[in-house]
Amino acid sequence: MANLTLEEMIEIQRRMMRIRLFDERASKMVKRGHIPGTVHTSIGQEAQVVGSTFALADGDYMSGNHRSHGHPIGKGSPLGPLMAELVGKATGVCKGKGGSLHLADFAVGSLGESGIVGSSIPIATGAAFSSKVLDNGKVALAFFGDGAANQGVLYESMNLAGTWMLPMIFLCENNQYALSTPAHTVTSGVIADRAAGFGMPGIRVENGQDVLAVYDAVKTAVDRARAGGGPSLVEIVTYRYNEHSEGLRLANDYRNAEERADWLSRDPVVLFRDHLIAQGMTVEQMDQLDADVLAEVDAAVAFSDASPYPELSVAFDDLYTDKETAA
Amino acid sequence: MANLTLEEMIEIQRRMMRIRLFDERASKMVKRGHIPGTVHTSIGQEAQVVGSTFALADGDYMSGNHRSHGHPIGKGSPLGPLMAELVGKATGVCKGKGGSLHLADFAVGSLGESGIVGSSIPIATGAAFSSKVLDNGKVALAFFGDGAANQGVLYESMNLAGTWMLPMIFLCENNQYALSTPAHTVTSGVIADRAAGFGMPGIRVENGQDVLAVYDAVKTAVDRARAGGGPSLVEIVTYRYNEHSEGLRLANDYRNAEERADWLSRDPVVLFRDHLIAQGMTVEQMDQLDADVLAEVDAAVAFSDASPYPELSVAFDDLYTDKETAA
Amino acid sequence: MSVMSYLGAIGAAQREAMDADERVIIMGEDVEANVYGTTGGGKSRSAEGDFTQRYGKNRIRNTPISEEAMVGAAAGAAMTGLRPIVDLSYSSFLYMAMDQFINQVAKNRYMFGGQASMPVVFRSAMFYGLNTGAHHSDRPYPMFMNVPGLKIVAPSNPTDAKGLLRSAVDSDDPVLIFEACILWGTKEEVDENEFWIPLGVARIARPGTDVTVVAISGSVPEALLAAEDLALEGVSVEVIDPRTLVPLDRNAIVRSVVKTGRLVVAEPAHRTCGAAAEISAYVVEEAFDSLKAPIVRVTAPDMQIPFSPSLEKQMYPTRFTIAAAIRRVAGLAPASEQTLLAALHN
Amino acid sequence: MSVMSYLGAIGAAQREAMDADERVIIMGEDVEANVYGTTGGGKSRSAEGDFTQRYGKNRIRNTPISEEAMVGAAAGAAMTGLRPIVDLSYSSFLYMAMDQFINQVAKNRYMFGGQASMPVVFRSAMFYGLNTGAHHSDRPYPMFMNVPGLKIVAPSNPTDAKGLLRSAVDSDDPVLIFEACILWGTKEEVDENEFWIPLGVARIARPGTDVTVVAISGSVPEALLAAEDLALEGVSVEVIDPRTLVPLDRNAIVRSVVKTGRLVVAEPAHRTCGAAAEISAYVVEEAFDSLKAPIVRVTAPDMQIPFSPSLEKQMYPTRFTIAAAIRRVAGLAPASEQTLLAALHN
Numbered sequence A, B: 001m002a003n004l005t006l007e008e009m010i011e012i013q014r015r016m017m018r019i020r021l022f023d024e025r026a027s028k029m030v031k032r033g034h035i036p037g038t039v040h041t042s043i044g045q046e047a048q049v050v051g052s053t054f055a056l057a058d059g060d061y062m063s064g065n066h067r068s069h070g071h072p073i074g075k076g077s078p079l080g081p082l083m084a085e086l087v088g089k090a091t092g093v094c095k096g097k098g099g100s101l102h103l104a105d106f107a108v109g110s111l112g113e114s115g116i117v118g119s120s121i122p123i124a125t126g127a128a129f130s131s132k133v134l135d136n137g138k139v140a141l142a143f144f145g146d147g148a149a150n151q152g153v154l155y156e157s158m159n160l161a162g163t164w165m166l167p168m169i170f171l172c173e174n175n176q177y178a179l180s181t182p183a184h185t186v187t188s189g190v191i192a193d194r195a196a197g198f199g200m201p202g203i204r205v206e207n208g209q210d211v212l213a214v215y216d217a218v219k220t221a222v223d224r225a226r227a228g229g230g231p232s233l234v235e236i237v238t239y240r241y242n243e244h245s246e247g248l249r250l251a252n253d254y255r256n257a258e259e260r261a262d263w264l265s266r267d268p269v270v271l272f273r274d275h276l277i278a279q280g281m282t283v284e285q286m287d288q289l290d291a292d293v294l295a296e297v298d299a300a301v302a303f304s305d306a307s308p309y310p311e312l313s314v315a316f317d318d319l320y321t322d323k324e325t326a327a
Numbered sequence C, D: 001m002s003v004m005s006y007l008g009a010i011g012a013a014q015r016e017a018m019d020a021d022e023r024v025i026i027m028g029e030d031v032e033a034n035v036y037g038t039t040g041g042g043k044s045r046s047a048e049g050d051f052t053q054r055y056g057k058n059r060i061r062n063t064p065i066s067e068e069a070m071v072g073a074a075a076g077a078a079m080t081g082l083r084p085i086v087d088l089s090y091s092s093f094l095y096m097a098m099d100q101f102i103n104q105v106a107k108n109r110y111m112f113g114g115q116a117s118m119p120v121v122f123r124s125a126m127f128y129g130l131n132t133g134a135h136h137s138d139r140p141y142p143m144f145m146n147v148p149g150l151k152i153v154a155p156s157n158p159t160d161a162k163g164l165l166r167s168a169v170d171s172d173d174p175v176l177i178f179e180a181c182i183l184w185g186t187k188e189e190v191d192e193n194e195f196w197i198p199l200g201v202a203r204i205a206r207p208g209t210d211v212t213v214v215a216i217s218g219s220v221p222e223a224l225l226a227a228e229d230l231a232l233e234g235v236s237v238e239v240i241d242p243r244t245l246v247p248l249d250r251n252a253i254v255r256s257v258v259k260t261g262r263l264v265v266a267e268p269a270h271r272t273c274g275a276a277a278e279i280s281a282y283v284v285e286e287a288f289d290s291l292k293a294p295i296v297r298v299t300a301p302d303m304q305i306p307f308s309p310s311l312e313k314q315m316y317p318t319r320f321t322i323a324a325a326i327r328r329v330a331g332l333a334p335a336s337e338q339t340l341l342a343a344l345h346n
């Protein structure tokens, strides 16, 4: 079981709340047109995200997907430049060039979220490979969804990581749907069970709303990877509370009310708040934590609001390292 | 155990001998420059090939790879147009446009060999899909090597076939090397074990030189598929006697003499010849079979020799069904 | 006739094709729930008229997110009796299946000496200009034009979207249709009866005599606006919409240039090795003596697409940049700085 | 100086790069056994000097046949401290990894606002003209030219192969090198000391004054032969080898055309949307007034590659087809029918 100090557990709750409140704000901003395009929230999946990122060390790498805000937040990225990025401001973590789908914060080991489903899995694999060649003790983790679990590149990467014994965690966020498509209708077999054929442990965390259960499973895999034991596949069963993306409206509801109510009754941030209170924290302390995080989110929005849009000309920077090659 | 008549078993031996003698001839022709480019022989893998193709019905589909001659021969394709194709003659099964790497004979359900490793697996999957939609009772089989087993498209196809319960056999020809690379150095886990995670049976035939063992395993999978039981993965352990491709010469020998001697001592065509003799065939009868097949190969070469090269202009046919679109 | 959106016209064509031929099936991610709006009631996202109810799950197939297997399986199915329409949603997902497109879909028939035919349609949408960032904004049709064996269609209006899709489904060769999302909302009167627009025949979107503009996909409406603007200055612009890029109606383009002597090519793809390069090179080779001025390309720059709206808006041909190119080849003075500034900040 | 083959020069450059920088590693299928001849002794396939012995299995890595993961992993490794050289053997295997090339390798740095750099080299060989059939004969560099963010190199001789590879490895941006197998045997004196040829600088392979021929990769030697042939008839042909296609030395090409007024572009890729189209379109846009004749492209037709030697030989530009194009732009009568027949049956 998790061997965490109270302080660490408070930090876990703080990061989960950051995701919750950041994404709730982002959702509103999309609906009001303050954020262009759309965003995919991790609301409901906070335990799955933070349980995973918290099991990594500061210098460790990770890559992610379109459900993108939680990962860097969970890894400790400050909120201001993330929010500014969502809005398309020059102070965004990617200078406004990436947007929600393509957050990256190399300072915290976030090598990039990918709008293309499955596409960033080999990037994390390559980071694990460089760790191994350079022998620098870093571990890499790739986040991907239940839908992405049917992209072939996952199995190529698992095989490569298994063959080369790379320090790597393949982390499947099984929120049971890929857009409108229920996982069981397009997935043959069980995702975690696919690990065995690729010579690595496959762990399925059935209660992905319990952040400590997630942390334990991922930490075991991280420790194993760091010790030279090679890669693992960890599948975490969870649920997204919102629609696939903000603003999307489908005529058919593909999820039923009972299912939703059941998952809502096991809200990860509420569960862990209660756990912390059981551990001796007061209600006031927890309320204060929420208020602090809300202030952080407010500050992030204020930071974004106060930031300029990028100059037209910067669109032509950053493609190549040398300016001459660019058109 | 295989429920085959003596006649059927003789036909199996005939097809194995066709592959052996056709490929031995092709090898010589490459070395003499009669066949342009190179070819990849199935010598040593005859039991694996014919045990598989013989388990299919006449109308069933299959797709293959660069080690390409055995598959259509095993499925009953006449040798003349195959040999003419290798030489690049107008009477070739693909009119000289395909060559060794791209044999196809739709008349026997051969949907094409692929020079690109792994690339034809979804083609067979699509054939199985059309069988299912059209409900025509056909089964499809995809041949691929141990090397190809690390292409992601295999797992995408397995998942699709598993989800849609397609009548499909994924047939891995594990000859233990991909070119110079030993399978165990680039494969994490056991190929057949990968089936379980994709919700299908995975069978490993350890003695792939025993054509009846191969036949039994594949026939079970074919029957299951035809009965609506969905796909299977069958891995057959075998060995190629020749170099990866004819004419290739590597400075380093990546296979050792002992290993080779062991496999040579279990030559599939010798083993099954002995089996047939034990079943009551005479040595003379078996010699006659060999002589008949040799005559077939001679006739195929004669057919090819007598055939013209294609006219220059035909290079510009067959790209599109309508001639106008072509350049 | 009835008013249809571009998206609605695609839905209508799919319905007609499904009704006309049992071998036509639709497969893709989220097609059962009509997420992308072309497997629903024919007008927009809607539950009624739902294709899944109408045609059943045997013919309307949600796929896993496995583009490579999906494209290859559609090819294999097309070789063995079906006529699949594959919905690949965004054009930038085509890369996942590039091997299948090039090595199987395009080469198969040729390599096998004509044994197979490949009646399959691949639809995908170019989401450029909608602040979706670099991963979702691609316009990759030029790279497919370099692959012999594919047919490539890029409709610019609802009528063409409907009529070309019917021809694509009826083609025995593989067809890739690139739809521009910025056109999805476009509405016009479209014949609700069946009709087919042949592949390989350009449309003169606006006749003219002084300058030819060949415009592709989402650049067609912009070119028409530019032509209107220039008409006010007395320049008569002929706008040609090739509609299909392979086969390309090269004769129609050359005919026009022989008449006008001046050519601008506008398209939303990246510049280098784009369709505009091909059209320019072809015209200079075949109609050199008719040319009175350089051929000018108006394209996206060789730059990936930034997310920020403030950056993205300058990336694609607009009425203003096309007009500027027309002015250049017509020998007119550039528009006033004011107009150009207005253009950049519109 | 010492005599090196094209293949040997690549091996030599790889050895130099591995010696110069520990972060350089080589990965690919069958590189440990030196199957493709560039991880051996430096001259040809050979056991001595074997890279695996010299650099160890940590830096010389056989990969599974998983091109997509291989390319993506190389990208991820490049973002985190290594400088991989990836041997993809045949160019037509690049399609397997197209998503990684376009969506990760090319876009990564831009999307992330310059946070990452991507120092990785992808080598592959175009096996055209060797009767390997459609799957192995591709020359797909034009489609990569349409992808901003990649650098693209196509050396035509051993010296360039060596010097450009060194610059590619030292580049902090991703570089794709397309090597033509028909050039592998080419030999010349090459400096065995380290040298670098900058990316983006064309080479005047033969100076001339009457006609400019821009030739790419395997078409360079053919263009030089055509130039020799035409010299006998008093036509002075300037042959330009761009060497790198991105960045493309556009100025060098325009300078030459301004001088000669006549341009032929020869390349082994398919015609539509090829590099020749780009070069032609660029020149007509920038040097229209200098042009005295149409720009003529000599390319492979828009046709997949047939296997039969009797069919394949007519597919690529040759000294004869290039000479015919030069004659056309120079206003000379076509060569006699005899010469052309000889060409087809050579």
Ligand SMILES: Cc1ncc(C[n+]2csc(CCOP(=O)(O)OP(=O)(O)O)c2C)c(N)n1
Binding pocket: A066, A067, A115, A116, A117, A118, A144, A145, A146, A147, A148, A149, A173, A175, A176, A177, A178, A179, A244, C029, C065, C067, C089, C093, C096
């Ligand atoms: C290659 C590719 N195919 C399809 C899509 C469109 N798409 C975006 S998100 C998504 C669903 C992803 O589901 P999953 O992997 O389970 O992640 P989740 O959204 O549930 O977190 C799809 C189909 C895409 N972005 N990339």
Ligand SMILES: Cc1ncc(C[n+]2csc(CCOP(=O)(O)OP(=O)(O)O)c2C)c(N)n1
Binding pocket: B066, B067, B115, B116, B117, B118, B144, B145, B146, B147, B148, B149, B173, B175, B176, B177, B178, B179, B244, D029, D065, D067, D089, D093, D096
């Ligand atoms: C996509 C792709 N990658 C690499 C190659 C080069 N190649 C041809 S055959 C081969 C080895 C294949 O091994 P395996 O699948 O085990 O088949 P085998 O030759 O052993 O029958 C390789 C690497 C290829 N043709 N296609």
Ligand SMILES: [Mg+2]
Binding pocket: A145, A146, A147, A173, A174, A175, A176, A177, A178, A179
């Ligand atoms: Mg999901």
Ligand SMILES: [Mg+2]
Binding pocket: B145, B146, B147, B173, B174, B175, B176, B177, B178, B179
């Ligand atoms: Mg093998």
